[in-house]
Amino acid sequence: MWWKEAIVYQIYPSSFKDSDDDGVGDIRGIIQKLDYIKSLGVDAVWLNPIFKSPNDDGGYDISDYYAIQPEFGTMADFDELLTGLHQRNLKLIIDLVLNHSSDEHEWFQQSRQSKTNPYRDYYFWKPGKGDQPPNNWPSFFSGSAWEKDAATDEYYLHLFSRKQPDLNWENPKLRDEVHKLMKFWLDKGVDGLRLDVISAISKRTSFPDTDTNDFNETIRKYYSNGPRLREFISEAREKLWNKYDVVTVGEGPGITPANALDYLDEKRGLNMIFHFGHMFMDQGPGGRFDPVPWTMKDFKQVFKTWNDTFADRGWGSVFLGNHDFPRMVSRWGNDGQYREQSAKLLLTLLLTMRGTPFIYMGDEIGMTNTILDSVSQSKDIETLNGWAVASAQGTSEATFLKAANYAGRDNARTPMQWNTSKHAGYTSGVPWMPVNKNYQWLNVEEQDQRETSILNYFRLLTTLRKANNVFSHGTYHPIETAPNIFAYYRERAQEKMLIVLNFSDQVTNLPEEVHAAQKVKVIGNYTDDALQMLRPWEAVVYKRN
Numbered sequence: 210m211w212w213k214e215a216i217v218y219q220i221y222p223s224s225f226k227d228s229d230d231d232g233v234g235d236i237r238g239i240i241q242k243l244d245y246i247k248s249l250g251v252d253a254v255w256l257n258p259i260f261k262s263p264n265d266d267g268g269y270d271i272s273d274y275y276a277i278q279p280e281f282g283t284m285a286d287f288d289e290l291l292t293g294l295h296q297r298n299l300k301l302i303i304d305l306v307l308n309h310s311s312d313e314h315e316w317f318q319q320s321r322q323s324k325t326n327p328y329r330d331y332y333f334w335k336p337g338k339g340d341q342p343p344n345n346w347p348s349f350f351s352g353s354a355w356e357k358d359a360a361t362d363e364y365y366l367h368l369f370s371r372k373q374p375d376l377n378w379e380n381p382k383l384r385d386e387v388h389k390l391m392k393f394w395l396d397k398g399v400d401g402l403r404l405d406v407i408s409a410i411s412k413r414t415s416f417p418d419t420d421t422n423d424f425n426e427t428i429r430k431y432y433s434n435g436p437r438l439r440e441f442i443s444e445a446r447e448k449l450w451n452k453y454d455v456v457t458v459g460e461g462p463g464i465t466p467a468n469a470l471d472y473l474d475e476k477r478g479l480n481m482i483f484h485f486g487h488m489f490m491d492q493g494p495g496g497r498f499d500p501v502p503w504t505m506k507d508f509k510q511v512f513k514t515w516n517d518t519f520a521d522r523g524w525g526s527v528f529l530g531n532h533d534f535p536r537m538v539s540r541w542g543n544d545g546q547y548r549e550q551s552a553k554l555l556l557t558l559l560l561t562m563r564g565t566p567f568i569y570m571g572d573e574i575g576m577t578n579t580i581l582d583s584v585s586q587s588k589d590i591e592t593l594n595g596w597a598v599a600s601a602q603g604t605s606e607a608t609f610l611k612a613a614n615y616a617g618r619d620n621a622r623t624p625m626q627w628n629t630s631k632h633a634g635y636t637s638g639v640p641w642m643p644v645n646k647n648y649q650w651l652n653v654e655e656q657d658q659r660e661t662s663i664l665n666y667f668r669l670l671t672t673l674r675k676a677n678n679v680f681s682h683g684t685y686h687p688i689e690t691a692p693n694i695f696a697y698y699r700e701r702a703q704e705k706m707l708i709v710l711n712f713s714d715q716v717t718n719l720p721e722e723v724h725a726a727q728k729v730k731v732i733g734n735y736t737d738d739a740l741q742m743l744r745p746w747e748a749v750v751y752k753r754n
């Protein structure tokens with residue numbers, strides 16, 4: 210099971226590298242960077258969706274599951290990318306969006322035509338209640354999760370944007386279509402499937418009103434963990450996935466420590482899930498744009514809870530950022546005075562934790578959040594819809610913008626910063642999204658040639674992790690410490706590693722237990738040794754004797 214020891218690098222294709230100067234990243238741009246990706250010491254690439262899409266939600270609204278998005282290139286380009294990855298002993302995990310399609314997909318174009326159309330039940334259609342939607346479910350992207358369609362005077366369900374109608378997995382014909390499209394890509398030789406919002410594919414078909422105003426509670430109780438979720442996953446595994454050497458990674462908003470193992474097992478379930486315990490920790494009842502303070506106590510507890518969940522069976526993924534969340538160094542670290550140290554600290558956490566680490570492109574050089582000066586600069590439907598609702602409710606733009614700059618997805622979607630040339634070497638055209646202004650000093654080329662850069666520290670970490678499988682397979686034992694110190698053991702057979710992370714701007718004492726331990730420093734983000742103290746954002750990995 211290669212994926213248990215693998216380190217995965219996530220690429221958001223629109224923003225990685227543009228090879229034909231149309232201002233949008235593309236597959237040939239990734240091909241140009243294959244040797245760079247290999248140089249990181251990672252084992253696999255998770256590629257966000259590359260399929261034909263009107264791009265209402267960054268490609269997560271697919272209008273043809275068998276075609277490559279023309280802006281990204283051709284099927285021949287995809288085949289060349291896959292070959293290029295495999296030639297470098299790198300695996301490819303593609304991102305399939307099966308909870309919903311685009312409204313421009315042929316299936317939906319047919320489905321909306323009439324109540325008797327053979328594709329009608331590929332989606333969920335219901336009459337309204339008077340002039341109201343069928344129930345009170347909110348969309349992930351603000352507003353109602355139902356949209357009225359004039360042609361048949363009924364509403365269709367869309368948990369996300371109105372251009373992302375939910376697919377009806379109750380319909381065996383639809384499930385057959387989904388298995389067929391998965392088989393197409395598995396037959397091409399992809400090594401993994403990241404299954405978007407897989408936790409929501411089984412609907413409570415009575416569509417009961419939600420009884421809570423807390424959005425993440427609504428996800429847990431009404432959108433995810435539906436009555437047939439295990440059945441649909443097991444059917445795909447038995448009919449299809451078991452026939453291939455493929456890793457399945459389920460994106461599982463709403464999946465909890467209590468039920469995660471229901472969906473994870475080698476024979477009948479997924480191989481891994483992305484859980485969101487830490488990612489939703491600072492989201493208040495209103496969701497993403499309703500930020501609430503978070504504490505290191507909560508952050509550490511999330512890691513303990515999920516390590517305990519997967520201690521004996523199942524398998525976890527570990528991530529601190531992706532295309533849906535702010536840059537990890539801005540969110541969890543200090544992207545100002547201590548950007549370099551805190552970026553290295555966060556990468557140390559990622560690469561010493563149990564479970565498969567997923568690193569988001571640009572986090573290996575400590576890329577930071579961007580600042581929108583006005584909401585109109587956002588390219589993200591989640592932010593734009595959120596603003597439309599908030600402004601109608603009287604929220605000022607300054608207030609909303611503060612939340613969007615703290616928590617919005619635009620932060621993670623600015624182009625990769627390669628060098629100091631125009632647009633950071635990402636494109637010679639006009640970038641679809643402005644490059645972060647700090648690219649002049651924050652870029653791959655500068656860090657590639659500086660021994661103590663974040664990039665080269667990341668390369669040391671991947672080498673360390675691959676050389677010591679105590680990190681991938683060892684047990685996890687947190688140490689009780691001061692709130693901002695995150696310290697834990699990793700143990701396997703005779704090997705014992707001790708990791709100590711100072712999540713603060715303050716100099717602080719080394720925890721007594723750590724100070725007293727017989728140990729040898731293996732790696733750290735300060736070049737010298739402070740012995741009894743931990744400097745601001747200091748990360749140290751010790752090997753216990």
Ligand code: ISL
Nearest residue numbers: 266269306349369405406460462497533
């Ligand atoms: O952004 C979020 C709201 O807080 C996340 O919960 C996220 O929307 C959710 O986990 C599902 O994300 C996935 O599906 C979305 C797509 O916009 C995201 O980019 C994708 O990662 C709809 O396909």
